Structure formats: structure tokens, C-alpha cells
Amino acid sequence: MPKLHLRRFAPAAALAVALLVLAACGGEYPNSTFSKNTELNEGAVFLWDRMMLLGTIVFVVVEVLLVYTIFKFRRREGGPAPRQIHGNAALEIAWTAIPALILVFLAVPTVRIIFENQRKAPAEALQVEVIGHQWWWEFRYPQYGITTANELYLPIGKTVNFSLRTRDVLHSFWVPQLGGKRDLISNRVNHIWFTPKATMEPTALNGACVEYCGSSHANMRFRTFTVSPADFEKWVAHQKTVALGSTAAAAADSLAKTAVKPTPIRTASVLPAPSLAPQPDSSASAGVWAFPADKIAAYAWPQTPLPAIAFDETRLAAGDPRAGRALLTNPANLGKAPCLTCHVIKGETNYVNDDQAKGPNLTHFGSRHTFGAGLYRNDAKSLALWIKNAPAMKPGVSMPTFGAGEYNALIKQIVPASAGLDDRQIADIVAYLLSLK
Amino acid sequence: MASSAATPTHAGAASHSSEQSGLWSWLTTVDHKKIGILYLYTALFYLLVGGLEAVLIRTQLAKPNLSLVSADFYNQLFTMHGTTMVFLVVMPLSAAFFNYLIPLQIGARDVAFPRLNAFSYWVYALGGLFITLPIFWGLAPDGGWFAYAPLSGPTYGGGYNMDFWVIGLQVLGISSLAAAFNFITTIINMRAPGMTLMRMPMFTWMSFVVQFLVILAFPVITAALFFLQFDRFFGTQFYEVAAGGDPLLWQHLFWVFGHPEVYILILPAFGLVSEVLPTHSRKPLFGYNAMAYSGIMIGFLGFGVWAHHMFAVGMGPVADSIFAVATMLIGLPTGVKIFNWIATMYGGSLRFPVAMKFAIGLIAMFTIGGISGVMHSSPPSDLQQTDTYFIVAHFHYVLYGGAMMGIFAGIYHYFPKMTGRFMSESLGNWQFWLNFIGLNLTFFPMHFSGMLGMPRRIYTYDAGQGWDLFNMMSTVGTYMLLVAGLLFAYNFFRSKKHGAPAGSDPWGAPTLEWSIPSPPPDYNFAQIPEVTSRYPMWDLKAPDRTAGIEHSHPDAAVIAEAHAVPMHEETERRTAKELGIPMPFNTIKPFLVALGIIILFSGLIVLHIGNFPLAMATMLGGGAFMVGSLYAWLTSPLE
Amino acid sequence: MTTATAAAGAHEAHEHTHYTTTGLDNRKIAIWAFIGSECMLFGSLISTYLVYKGRSVVGPFPHEAWTSPTGQVFKPILDIPVTSASTFVLLMSSLFMVLALAAVENKGKPGYEGTLGSSKLWLLATALAGAVFLGFQAYEFTSFVHEGLTIKTNLFGSSFFTLTGFHGTHVAVGVLWLMTLLFIDMKRGLGPKDTILVDICALYWHFVDVVWIVIFTLVYLIQ
Amino acid sequence: MSNDRAHADHVHEHPTWKQYKWVALWLFVITVVEVWAYYIPAFVASKAFVPALLLMSAVKFTIVVMFYMHLKYDHSLFRKLFTGPLLIAGATLVAFLFLFKR
Ligand code: HEA
Ligand code: HEA
Numbered sequence A: 001m002p003k004l005h006l007r008r009f010a011p012a013a014a015l016a017v018a019l020l021v022l023a024a025c026g027g028e029y030p031n032s033t034f035s036k037n038t039e040l041n042e043g044a045v046f047l048w049d050r051m052m053l054l055g056t057i058v059f060v061v062v063e064v065l066l067v068y069t070i071f072k073f074r075r076r077e078g079g080p081a082p083r084q085i086h087g088n089a090a091l092e093i094a095w096t097a098i099p100a101l102i103l104v105f106l107a108v109p110t111v112r113i114i115f116e117n118q119r120k121a122p123a124e125a126l127q128v129e130v131i132g133h134q135w136w137w138e139f140r141y142p143q144y145g146i147t148t149a150n151e152l153y154l155p156i157g158k159t160v161n162f163s164l165r166t167r168d169v170l171h172s173f174w175v176p177q178l179g180g181k182r183d184l185i186s187n188r189v190n191h192i193w194f195t196p197k198a199t200m201e202p203t204a205l206n207g208a209c210v211e212y213c214g215s216s217h218a219n220m221r222f223r224t225f226t227v228s229p230a231d232f233e234k235w236v237a238h239q240k241t242v243a244l245g246s247t248a249a250a251a252a253d254s255l256a257k258t259a260v261k262p263t264p265i266r267t268a269s270v271l272p273a274p275s276l277a278p279q280p281d282s283s284a285s286a287g288v289w290a291f292p293a294d295k296i297a298a299y300a301w302p303q304t305p306l307p308a309i310a311f312d313e314t315r316l317a318a319g320d321p322r323a324g325r326a327l328l329t330n331p332a333n334l335g336k337a338p339c340l341t342c343h344v345i346k347g348e349t350n351y352v353n354d355d356q357a358k359g360p361n362l363t364h365f366g367s368r369h370t371f372g373a374g375l376y377r378n379d380a381k382s383l384a385l386w387i388k389n390a391p392a393m394k395p396g397v398s399m400p401t402f403g404a405g406e407y408n409a410l411i412k413q414i415v416p417a418s419a420g421l422d423d424r425q426i427a428d429i430v431a432y433l434l435s436l437k
Numbered sequence B: 001m002a003s004s005a006a007t008p009t010h011a012g013a014a015s016h017s018s019e020q021s022g023l024w025s026w027l028t029t030v031d032h033k034k035i036g037i038l039y040l041y042t043a044l045f046y047l048l049v050g051g052l053e054a055v056l057i058r059t060q061l062a063k064p065n066l067s068l069v070s071a072d073f074y075n076q077l078f079t080m081h082g083t084t085m086v087f088l089v090v091m092p093l094s095a096a097f098f099n100y101l102i103p104l105q106i107g108a109r110d111v112a113f114p115r116l117n118a119f120s121y122w123v124y125a126l127g128g129l130f131i132t133l134p135i136f137w138g139l140a141p142d143g144g145w146f147a148y149a150p151l152s153g154p155t156y157g158g159g160y161n162m163d164f165w166v167i168g169l170q171v172l173g174i175s176s177l178a179a180a181f182n183f184i185t186t187i188i189n190m191r192a193p194g195m196t197l198m199r200m201p202m203f204t205w206m207s208f209v210v211q212f213l214v215i216l217a218f219p220v221i222t223a224a225l226f227f228l229q230f231d232r233f234f235g236t237q238f239y240e241v242a243a244g245g246d247p248l249l250w251q252h253l254f255w256v257f258g259h260p261e262v263y264i265l266i267l268p269a270f271g272l273v274s275e276v277l278p279t280h281s282r283k284p285l286f287g288y289n290a291m292a293y294s295g296i297m298i299g300f301l302g303f304g305v306w307a308h309h310m311f312a313v314g315m316g317p318v319a320d321s322i323f324a325v326a327t328m329l330i331g332l333p334t335g336v337k338i339f340n341w342i343a344t345m346y347g348g349s350l351r352f353p354v355a356m357k358f359a360i361g362l363i364a365m366f367t368i369g370g371i372s373g374v375m376h377s378s379p380p381s382d383l384q385q386t387d388t389y390f391i392v393a394h395f396h397y398v399l400y401g402g403a404m405m406g407i408f409a410g411i412y413h414y415f416p417k418m419t420g421r422f423m424s425e426s427l428g429n430w431q432f433w434l435n436f437i438g439l440n441l442t443f444f445p446m447h448f449s450g451m452l453g454m455p456r457r458i459y460t461y462d463a464g465q466g467w468d469l470f471n472m473m474s475t476v477g478t479y480m481l482l483v484a485g486l487l488f489a490y491n492f493f494r495s496k497k498h499g500a501p502a503g504s505d506p507w508g509a510p511t512l513e514w515s516i517p518s519p520p521p522d523y524n525f526a527q528i529p530e531v532t533s534r535y536p537m538w539d540l541k542a543p544d545r546t547a548g549i550e551h552s553h554p555d556a557a558v559i560a561e562a563h564a565v566p567m568h569e570e571t572e573r574r575t576a577k578e579l580g581i582p583m584p585f586n587t588i589k590p591f592l593v594a595l596g597i598i599i600l601f602s603g604l605i606v607l608h609i610g611n612f613p614l615a616m617a618t619m620l621g622g623g624a625f626m627v628g629s630l631y632a633w634l635t636s637p638l639e
Numbered sequence C: 001m002t003t004a005t006a007a008a009g010a011h012e013a014h015e016h017t018h019y020t021t022t023g024l025d026n027r028k029i030a031i032w033a034f035i036g037s038e039c040m041l042f043g044s045l046i047s048t049y050l051v052y053k054g055r056s057v058v059g060p061f062p063h064e065a066w067t068s069p070t071g072q073v074f075k076p077i078l079d080i081p082v083t084s085a086s087t088f089v090l091l092m093s094s095l096f097m098v099l100a101l102a103a104v105e106n107k108g109k110p111g112y113e114g115t116l117g118s119s120k121l122w123l124l125a126t127a128l129a130g131a132v133f134l135g136f137q138a139y140e141f142t143s144f145v146h147e148g149l150t151i152k153t154n155l156f157g158s159s160f161f162t163l164t165g166f167h168g169t170h171v172a173v174g175v176l177w178l179m180t181l182l183f184i185d186m187k188r189g190l191g192p193k194d195t196i197l198v199d200i201c202a203l204y205w206h207f208v209d210v211v212w213i214v215i216f217t218l219v220y221l222i223q
Numbered sequence D: 001m002s003n004d005r006a007h008a009d010h011v012h013e014h015p016t017w018k019q020y021k022w023v024a025l026w027l028f029v030i031t032v033v034e035v036w037a038y039y040i041p042a043f044v045a046s047k048a049f050v051p052a053l054l055l056m057s058a059v060k061f062t063i064v065v066m067f068y069m070h071l072k073y074d075h076s077l078f079r080k081l082f083t084g085p086l087l088i089a090g091a092t093l094v095a096f097l098f099l100f101k102r
């Protein structure tokens, strides 16, 4: 019988675990669930600590007993025959009762915190609607009439009440640092609320979809920016505007020219009449405010490698936002650039409203730091590739390939040169989108 | 079954299982031991498949932003990995032991319905192929192993992928159900005289509980799957969002099945360990009654906790609290088991063959998984854990550290009984330690990656999230597990031919199966033994050990009726025919019925392709074939 | 499906009676386990029906009239008088079934001469009652389809047809089973030693009846 | 196991036509009452309607199971094999109604 190696192994195992724990305590853990940034997380961490304590006790008792038994009662040649014990009622009751007692210490606070967390949200809470899409996030602030995507702004110190629903399959909303996830369930509206603590620093936090939702479930991420209440007000004021005013060459004048009645590409009965009149533009007075890029920590910048899509990068510098705008908004170009049949740009000629849009609202796209649900940095190059061939950049997306000569994985066809956009046109669109501060 | 001299009616018939060999004998066998072996081989094959899927998963996740496999293929990989491991590996491995051991442990010559038993196996084998093969065409199921609607429905999962899952699982359910009715009947009704319920070996006890879990849990998934099938193939609206369908209905139905299912996976392993520990401790199982009752309690409570998988869906505080507390309660009977096992060893005279090491491994590792399980049971905290790698860590500790360890213990322990030879201890030790270290290296870091925010079911993750180290460790560990697995395979096949010969009772074990030759003859017991205590073999060989427990003789009339003889060690080498024991005929019919079922269900795929006439032809043809074979089976005599 | 396998198991006939632990027949234990399992199957189907009750977004509905957006008027779907009749038939079939069992069990005993002892008659009556029930169900289903409710129409249609369809399938299997027994009875005559064959069929049959008792109340009568 | 077989040794007599016909009559009467109740709008609207119907249905269920399926007379094993699952199924159904209540 080969001899037992446990003696050698046990210290090694202990060492390994200790190292792991050390590793987990030092270092950068941007998505740690242990930060007590909200009341939800405080509750969770409180319970966690208690469970760790109780669990460790149980673990140590069991393993110590086990290891002791293994060593103490090894068979020795010529040793005495073991005493034949068939059971012991007192002992068995004890090791039922003690764990039961332990569980009481867990169950009581569990129930208390469940009820605390699921009280009704305070009436004055900031309301945010979270709408899940395969595979991106839509955020609405109904109190302000704002719709945005993939980047969520929360004022520090104020309770936020989320109502969550989905346009397609199930998703789940989670910002580990802020606590508690909640599923987005078809035909239901779900709720969760919490308060980013007043003591929090303004930060960029990562969030993710944590309910498997198909091909790009892994790529359904988002950013949360916790900002000071004052900054939040600035952000809100800016988001309420139409972004056109910030376009380099005064877009306002060309607005009037493009106000031709377009022919909506889908049946009129389904789509609302395009909203032609630009909304009052207050951007000049509000000023652009977005979370400052230099304050965004490295972990919140996407590092997704760009796929090998050929693109003439020299074009980007020469991109003309006005030409880009014309491509998007002139109904004549709908065949080539049907962007606004899926996206909303407030103030432009829209064919869909937010409830019908298949893609993210792009009104202030230029002031976002990431796109594709947190998958790529919002820079000219990434964006150009995206417009050229989105399906190659994110598995399964329903946004078609627009680049001429590119392979469209959605319909398994190459986009003919005549129907697609060339690199110059894409550069123009990029310039336009980035100008939508 | 009578061993009387009464001449069997079929005297001269040439279809005794003992008289045949080769492929045909395997296709037609109704011998529970051969069927057990079939289950074992098939399930080990799928272990390799599921394991390789895991290796691919882990390789893809070794570092951030890798692209070894595509997103869609990755989704198929984890869906198939979970489905394979649960339905094609652990359940059938357990079934291998049910088949092989239960009749031997209770002193029966076969199961209650031998042909139904063969049928169960063939449905499993064919259903397994049905669900596994599509991965080679990139068409494997991709909805996750719990296939949440509406992603698994026609609107969002319109491809063929999930067709294979809904059909395959339905078919596998038939197999499990048929087997469960069989074993319930066998255990209730085929015990040797004197083998009272409270004298049954603990493995048989746990299996008994499992069969009830199967007959109560599987109908629920059957119904849920029918709804999904009807949605996919016939246009019903059960889970259709537009029609007002409620995705939570699927979730509740799935987990009403799914939670008992996890105890279906673990209890047989608990049973095996409860056989191994006393044997190698030379001491009876501590607290036998408590062990049996705690098994029943686990099974019973298991039906009242399902919604702990759904704490994130917003059930409201009352439901959350009820399910949380109910879930915690399951820790109590499980704890009883853990402590009783330790107490079994305590004061014993311990020997550490590989089987014993794996058994101890189960105690040590399952405890970790159990404790993390209890951590999930507290909803406010679980909301930070659910759908992260922390959960993945939990269930691999209970499944790999628990179920698989227990099953490995069982294989090493019973290999000598099945083959008459030992497995190599030195190779086994290597496998054990590689497994033990590999398992911890793979799954322990997942606790960290999970609590540090890594969601599960993601085919890739970004750099800089603090997960890189842990993922790399997990991947390295997986390769250790692969090596361990291959060592096991080598050991297994080599030992079959070249292992050291083992006698009928190589370990000095207490139960009936060790009183007959290894491998046992097809009739198991030439003479049915009369059981007078829980440990009949120790009664015989070490009576001092069982002096402290109650002994009693069964009714004289019963003994006579059963033609039972006092407990003895058997050395009989004559054939059933020579002994005049009637044996069931081999028959191909169960296989044909199983085939008919598969053909019938395949028609649904054809329906999806859109060829209505061909689909009808397939289904009607398959159905007719099934009914015809079934009729032939029912009208032909058993023995 | 499960019915077929259980039936298969139940028919695994040992020609000569063997020793069993409880002295009971294997098949009878198996059929009871099977019935236990069926409780969960029908429990799930009924739960689903009840959960979806009142959740259909379009009509027709079970107990309320419905006007479609296009102005078409649909009356309440369920037809209580017809279903009451079929319920009655199924209940009576259970009586016939016990009589068939008693006739086989007591064949040749005093008091079981004549009609009461005619297992063929009672088996036939049971099967016929089952067939009549199925006829009612076929009528019910077709008339619902004519009134605009199919299995695809709404949640009510899906869950209603699935639930009652599963029950109907069970009845149909039972009828086939009864016919097989009747066939054996005509071929070689069923006697006391065949009690088990009829007994397991009877248990199945009564269970199917019992399920209908529940369905009739929960689905048809309670609004 | 001697007590396993104790029941089997003295097989309980199954009931006969005399009893069966009464059972059938009861089933018939209760069904008539059920349907009748359905046609009394005032009763349907009252709180008692649902409990009353459930009760009647449960009574019918029980007598079929007890007398026609012989559970009252047969080996106690069968009673266990049936009631256990029935209770779990019932409990699950009630839990579902609670969980999906809106
Ligand atoms: C073999 C399979 C198996 C077993 C036995 C268990 C056992 C347990 N499981 Fe696990 N579980 C799974 C397999 C299993 N689980 C799987 C596969 C999933 C994921 C499914 C998926 O999402 O894909 C899962 C998920 C899962 C969840 C859902 C998590 C989530 O998704 O959010 C929860 C929540 O409560 C849970 C709890 C438990 C508990 C409390 C036990 C208990 O039975 C454990 C009891 C044991 C002990 C507690 C240890 C021994 C006891 C003592 C030493 C006594 C003293 C102890 C105390 C006082 C605590 N499990
Ligand atoms: C019993 C169940 C079981 C077992 C044993 C395993 C074993 C393993 N699992 Fe499994 N796993 C699940 C059940 C199981 N898993 C389930 C249910 C899921 C959830 C799926 C879902 O989300 O839908 C999951 C998900 C899952 C994930 C998460 C995927 C994701 O969410 O994206 C990961 C990731 O690392 C993983 C890894 C592993 C690894 C490395 C092993 C290793 O332990 C495997 C080691 C084994 C081998 C390498 C094979 C060795 C070979 C042999 C032994 C050969 C023997 C052959 C002969 C004798 C012929 N598993």
C-alpha cells in the first residue's frame, strides 16, 4: 500500500490558499463585490463576513477532525481491532443542533436584510429606466426626458430607483461595486434601488449583463459614472439639449435645408411621422459636460483588440462632419446609410422613436467614452471599423455591415461596392458622430 | 426467483446470456451487470467528451481577449459541457452502479424488469448521441444547461441548436424514469429474505431515495419541455413574449426539477462513499439510521428550495425569505452525513487504497462546496454571487469534488468485483493526487474571480479586470485534471487485462455482493442467502464485529418460499442451466423500441426543416416501429 | 411516452410467480410508482394552466365573452353541459372498470354468474365509455377550433389544449390497453390468476378518471 | 422481512357490487351538485364557491382512490407510494399559485 502523502501536502495546500487570499487582497480589483459603496453592498458584505466566519469555523472543524482521524487511526500491523461502534445518539443530536444554531445566526439577519432591501424606494429617488437589448443597454431618465445608452450617470449621495425591463430576452443588470444584481424579464418590470454613498469618489465603474442572453452576452457591458450632484446637473442639462449645436460647422443653418419631407422606408402606419422641427437648442448655454476622460481609470477603458478590417486611416483626419451628416440625414442616402431607421439622433430627421429604435440613441454620442456596450473605445478608428463591419466586431449584432466589399456575417454575403459605403464616406460619418458632443 | 429443480419451460432454448458473446450479446443483453458495464463505458466516454469541452472552455479563458473559439461555439461548449456532465456522465455513472450493485447488494438475481432495464440503457445511449453529435456541425444546443426562455424559444433561438436539446433531454428523461420505476420495484420487492429496509447497504438506500427524486422531478421537466417543444414545433405560445408568456414559468418548472436533480447527482456518490469508508475502516457505518433518514430528508427538503436559483428575478421578500431559510435547512442532514462519515473512521483501523482516498477526498471537498452553497442561500449576499464564477466554484466543488470523487471511489472499490482484478494502486495514487490538486487549482480560484466580479458564461473578458491570474490558475489546473483523467483511462483498460487478480472479497467488506465470485456469474447467487443482520459478510468472517447489533432470522415460511439458504460464501462456477436457474432471454426488442423513439422524435427536426410529408412519415414510421417492437416485447416471454 | 414505458414495465410478465419480498406483484408496485410520478406531471400541467389563467392578451377566453379589435364577438369557450355529460361518462367507466376487475378476480365464485361475472362485458363497457369520452373531447376540440380557439391562439388555448390533450392521450392509451385485455379475454378467457393484469390497468384507468375530476373542477367550473 | 409480508398474508377482501354502486351514486350526486352550483350566479359570486367546489372535487377524488383503487384495503405500501407524491405535487401547485399571484 503506497503511503499517504497528506503530511507533505497539507502545508502546501494551506500555503496555496494563503497566497491566493493575499493575491486577492492586494492588487487592482476594479469589480470587487466587497466595496461598501451602497446600502445593498453593506448588507451583502455584512452577511458575507458573517458567513465567512461561520463557514470557516465549520470548515476548520470538519477538516481538522478529518485530518486528525486519518493520521490517528491509520492501520498499524498488529494493532488492536477497532472498537465496533454503531452510533451515538447524543453525538448525532449535537451535530445536528449546533449547525442548526449556526444557521439561526445566518437566517435572522438574512431575513432582516431581505426586507430592508426590498422596501419601497423613497419617493424623491432619481428614476432610471434600464432597458435591455441584445446586446446593449438603454438608459432613460424619465424625470428629465433623457435617453442614452451604455453609459450610466449617477449622482453621488442620491437614491436611484431603477425600473428594469427588456425588449427581447432576459438580461441582468449588475454593477459589482454598487451591489445586487437584478434580472430584466420579458413581460415584467423589475425594480432595484440603492444609494451611492455620499462619501464615494467620482469614479468610472464597470457593469455587465449577467444573465446569459445569446451570442454576445459576454460583450454586453456598460460603464457607470458616479459623479457629484453638481456635475450630474450639468450632465443632465447638456443631455437634454440636441447635440447638433456642437457640430463643428454650424449645423443649425444646414438644418433648415435638410428639412425636406423624407420618405420613410418602412410603412407609415408603424412609424410615427418624422419629427422635423428641431427642438430648442440650449446647448450653447448648458455647455458640454461628460465624465472627464483623464479621470477614467485604466480598467474602465476597453482593451478589446480590433479585428483585422482594412481601413484607410489617413481618411479619418479629413473626415467632414457635414458630409457625414448629409449621408445620414438626407433621405436620398437612406439606401446606403439607413442609420436613422435604427438609431435616434434628437433633432435630426428620425424615422423611429426611442421605443422603436433597434440601436442605441446617438444624440450625444460624441460625448461618450465607449461604444458597442463597453466593448470599444470611442475613437475614430474603432468607430470607423464599426460602421464598416459591425458584425465582425461584435458577434451576432443586428447592425448590418456597411463597408463596401466587406463580408456581412449576418446575411452571409459580401456587401457589393455599389451598395456599401467607401472609406471616405465612413470617415465623414465618423466625424459627424464624434461631433455629436 | 426459484432455484428449485422445476424444469424451466424453455429448456433447450439457446439464448441464455451466458451462451453468447460479441456485439450481438451486448445489444441484446438483459443482464443487469452487463447493462451496468454498458452504462459505465458509455458514461466514461461522455466524461471524456465533457472533459474536452471543459478543456476548450478553459483554454479560451486562459487569458483575456483570446479568440480560440468563436462566441457562438463557446456558447455551445458550455451548454454541452453542462448538459453532458449532468445528464450523460454523472447520472449514467450512478446508473451504472445502480444496475451493477443494487441486485447484488439486496441478494437478487436480477432487477424487477430486466428488459425495461435494457430499454433504459438504449434510450440513454441513443439519446446521448442525438444531443452530442450536432456539435461537430456547430449546431449544438447553445442556450445554457437550463435553457431559459425566451432565448430557448422559437423567436430568439430559432436555429436547430436548441431542437436537439429539447428533444434530447426529453428522450433522456424517458430513460431515467423507466429506470427509476424499475429500481423502486426492485428495491421494494426483490430483497432476499431477512434483508429488511433497515438492513440495506447504504448505497442501496441512497439509490432508493434517488429513484423517488427521479420519478417526482422528471415529470416536471417533461412537462416544461413539452411546452417548449410545442412552442418550437407547433406554434404554441407558452413562452412567447408577444402572447404574454411568462419566462418565469420556465424557470420555476426547470428548477422544481433542477434542484432535486442536483441531489440525484450527489446521493449515489454519498452512497458509494458510505460503502467504502466502513470497509477500509474495519468499522460499521456510524449512525446507520441517521444516515438513511438524512438521505430521505435531503431528498424531501430538496423539493422545497428550488427558487434559490432565482433570487435575482424579484420574487418579493416573502418568497425570498422562505426559500432562503428552507435552503439553509438542507445543510443539517448533509452535515449529519459528513460528521457520521468522520465518526465512522474515528477509532477505526484505516487503510488507504485509492478508493478510500477518493472517499476521504469527497468529504473534504464536498464540505467546501456545501459551505459555499449555504453562502448562496442568503439572497442579499447571493445577489452579488449569482451568475458569477463564485457559483461555478460552488457547483464544481460539489459536482467534481463530490459526485465525481465519490464515483471514482466507487470505481476503484468495485472494479475488482466487476472484473476480478485490481486497478493499479500506484497509477491510482497518481491520479488521485493530480485530481485533488488539479481540482483545487481549477476551482478554488473561481471563488476569487467570482467575488471579484467575473460573470459566468462569457466567452471572453477584458484585460485589467483583476481576473487574469485566477483564470490562468484555473486553466493550468484543468490540464492537470486532463492528465489525471487520461491516467485513469490507461489504468482502467490496462487493469482489465493485466491487473492483479482479486478474490471474491478483496477488501473484507461487509455486504452481500462480496459473498459471490468476481466477476459474478450471470445468475448472481446460486443460492439466495438468508440475511440476519446489516453486515452479513462480517457475520460470516468477523462475527465479533457485528456482535453488538441486532440479529434476527426471517420467517421460516419466507425462507422456504424463497428457497433461501443460510449466509455463505459462494464459489459456484456452474452455469445457470446446469443449476436449473431460469434466466431471462436475451432480446433485441428493447433496443428496437428505443430506436423507434429516437426516430419518432427526429421527425420533429424534419418538421423544423420544413418538409412536412417527410416529417409525418418519419414520426409515423418511428411511432409504428416503436409500438410494433413494444408489442413484440410484451408478448414474448421473459424467460 | 412515459405511459408506454410504464406499461411496458408493467407487462414484464413472469410466467410463474416468483418469491418477492412483500409478496406483492412487481407490476403492481411499479404501476403505483408510475401513478405517483404522474401526479407530478399533471400537477405541472394544471399549475401551468392556472398560472396562465387570465393572462392571455387576446381571446377567446374560457368564461368571458370577448370582442376582438376587429369587432368580432367570441362567446365564452367552455361548454359546461357537454363537458358535464362527458364527465359523467368517465365516472361511470370507473364503475364498469371495478366490475370488470371483480369479475375477473372472482370468476366462477358464487354471485358472479351472469352479467356481474362477465368480464368481457365490463371491459367492453369501460373501453366504450372511454371512447365516448374521447368522442366528446374530439367534438369539444373541433368546436373550439370553429369558434376561433386553437392551440396557437393564446396562452389559454395553448395551456388548455395541452392539459386536456395530455389527459385525452392518457384515456386513449387506456382504451387501447382495455381493448388488449378484452382481446385476451376473448382469446383465452381471463380468470383469477390474471387478476394482476386487469388490476394494473384498472389502477391506471381510475387514476386517469381522478385526474379528470380535478380538471373538471379547476378548469371548467371554477371561473 | 416478516412484517413486509404480514399484510399480504391475509389479503383484504375488495368491496363488491353492493358498495361499488353506492360509490358510483355518490360520485354522480356530487357531480350534479357541482354543475348545479355553477349555474347559481349568486353562489358563483360568493366567497364560498371556490372552496365548496374544491371540497366536492376532493371528496370525489378521495372516494375513487379509496374504493375503486382499493387504497383503503390494499397494502399500506401503495398508500405511501401514492400520498407522498400527491402531497408534493399539491404543495408545488400551491406554491406556484402563490409565486405567480399578481
Ligand atoms: C451535486 C450537486 C449539488 C449539491 C449537493 C448542492 C448543494 C447545495 N447547493 Fe448548490 N448548486 C448546484 C449543485 C449542487 N448544489 C449546481 C449545479 C448549481 C448551479 C446551477 C446553475 O446555475 O447552473 C447550484 C447552485 C446553487 C444555488 C444558486 C446560486 C445562484 O445561482 O445564485 C444555491 C443557492 O442557494 C445553492 C445552494 C446549495 C446548498 C445550500 C446546498 C446544500 O445541500 C449543501 C449542504 C452541505 C453543507 C452545508 C456542508 C456540510 C455540512 C456541515 C459540515 C454541517 C455544518 C454546516 C453549516 C452549519 C453551514 N446551490
Ligand atoms: C458533473 C458535472 C460537471 C463536471 C464533472 C464538470 C467538470 C469541469 N468543468 Fe464544468 N460545468 C458543469 C458541470 C460539470 N463540470 C455545469 C452544469 C456547468 C454550467 C453550464 C452552463 O452554464 O450552462 C459547468 C460550467 C463550467 C464552466 C463555466 C463556463 C461558463 O460559464 O462560461 C467552466 C469554466 O471553467 C467549467 C469547467 C470545468 C472543468 C475544468 C471541469 C473539469 O473537472 C473536467 C475534468 C475532466 C476531464 C479533463 C476529462 C478527463 C478524462 C477522463 C476521465 C477520461 C476517462 C475516459 C475513459 C475511461 C474512456 N465548467
Ligand code: CUA
Pocket (backbone or CB within 6 Å): A132, A133, A135, A170, A171, A172, A209, A210, A211, A212, A213, A214, A217, A218, A220
Ligand atoms: Cu444581456 Cu447577457
Ligand SMILES: [Cu+2]
Pocket (backbone or CB within 6 Å): B258, B259, B262, B305, B306, B308, B309
Ligand atoms: Cu439548487
